[in-house]
Amino acid sequence: MKLIERYIFGKTVHAAAITLLAMVGVVWIVQALKGLDIITTNGQTLFTYFSLTSLAVPLLIQAVVPLSILLATIHTINALNSNSELVVISASGASTNVLAKPLLLVALVCSLATGSIGHFISPISLIKMNQFATEMRADLVSIVLREGVFKEVEPGLTFHVAKRGENGLLSGILIADERDPNSSTIYSAKEGVVASKNGMTMLVLRDGEIQQSNYSDGSVSVIKYESYFYDLSSLSGPTAVPRLPPNRRTTVELLSPDIDEYFFKKNPGDYRAVIHERFSEMLWPFAYVFVILAFIGQARSSRAGYGTAIGWAVIMLLVARGAAFPAKGMLKADPSAVLLIYGLPIFCILFGCWFVFTNRPVALPKPLQQIVDRNEQKMRQFGERLQKSYIAFRRRRAGVET
Incomplete structure (x- = not known):
């Protein structure tokens, strides 16, 4: 690339990166706060919290990449025009290609990033996030052993933990088992910890006692212990095999689906819609760049309606993008809607190409x-x-x- 093209490319990448980081950061914080209850009830570490929420980052990046390149393109061209750099480029005899080439290169990078995330990275991260969250919610520490709460997990069985410490250490444990109508058993311990071994979940109680009461003869027996294993496996229930919807499958899996799979038998059109949505998303970065170039790619003053041109460009893209969303829903039932899915971004690209490569500004008929x-x-x-x-x-x- 020429020096001026490298300058425009760097300016656009810098603006796109800042916009992307800002938007992803805001959305990530909002999503992270929604999952905060899983961490607070589970007593997990901050590392676990960030590990869970960071799995949603690829999906957030995929959602905001097209918007970031749109804003970055507008910012770059507006800055070049405000600083009279577009005037200098035009006066030097350079064509619109000098401006279009670096912007389209940025669009290509964004398109490849959107495609790789949508086809592979995002489905895999969503699966891992779902597994992570499911394991944490299935953890009996978060369901049963909640700090300061008497939790009746089933009729006649109550758990209580006075305090939760670091590394999952529990203090002041009380378990009241009154499921047998003829007797009751109360377990108490100064401290304990949840452990798993050979697929079994156990509560290891330390320094406590077991009080057994027999209702038939009124007898009470007390057993003190230094260590006792209480089996929690019966409370967790069987682990169900997860059913993955189409949006949590890679494109390779969608192209060769299992015809006996639950979601495919229920609605095979969902698979078709997700496949075409992922491929069509790769066209929108080019559509954004071409439309913006068509409207404001030439030097003009504010009196020449520069701000109005930006407004009309954004309106056109909003209308096209807005029409694409219902088209995705239509595609589930009507395969012919695929023409609209690809036709909208391709129309925007061809529209921009005609004005950019003929070096004409967008204008209404006389x-x-x-x-x-x-x-x-x-x-x-x-x-x-x-x-x-x-x-x-x-x-x-x-x-x-x-």
Whole structure:
């Protein structure tokens, strides 16, 4: 690339990176706070908390990458125009390609990033996040052994933990087992910890006693112990084999699905919709860049409607992007909707290509532009009359002669 192209490329990458980090950071914090209850009830470490929430980062990046390149492109071109750099480029005889080439290179990078995340990284991270969260929620420490709470996990069986310490250490443990109508057993311990061995979950109690009461003869027996293993496996229940929806499968798996799989038998159109959605998402970075270049890719002053051009470019992209969302839903039932899924970004690309490579600014047809100009003049005249009427009204109220 030429020096000016490297300059524009670096400026765009810098703006896109800052925008991406800012948006991902905000959304990540919001999502992380939603999962905070899993950590607080589980007594896990801060590392575990960040490990869980960081698995959602690829999905967040995939969602905000197109928006970041849109804002970065607008920022870069606006900065070049404000600093008269576009004027210098145009005066030097350079074509629009000098501006388009680095921006399209950034779009290519974003497209490849969006594709790799959507096709492979995001599904894998979602599966791992779901497994991680499921394991933590299934952990009996979070379900049964909640600090300061008498938790009845089933009729007649109550757990209580006075305090939860570091490294999962529990203090002041009380277990009341009254499931047998003829007897009751109360376990108490100064401290304990949850452990797993050979697929079994056990609560290791230390320095406590077991009080057994027989209702038939009223006898009570007390057994003191230094260490006692209480089996918790019966409370966890069997672990179900997770069913993965299409959005949590890689594209390779979607292209060769198991016809006996639950979600495929329920609605095979979901697989088709996810596949085409992932491929079509790779086109939108190019659509954003081409449309922005078509509207504001040439040097112009603020009096020439520069801000208005940005507004119209954003409106066009919002309309196209908005039409793509219902098209994705239609694709589940109607395969012909695939034309709309790909047609919208391709139309935006072709629209921008025509204006960029013919070096023409986006403009309305002359008859329509004349109508817009006449209406704009009428609105300006109406505003001036309204302003004069308001000033005259205020003067009359103040008793000032006109």
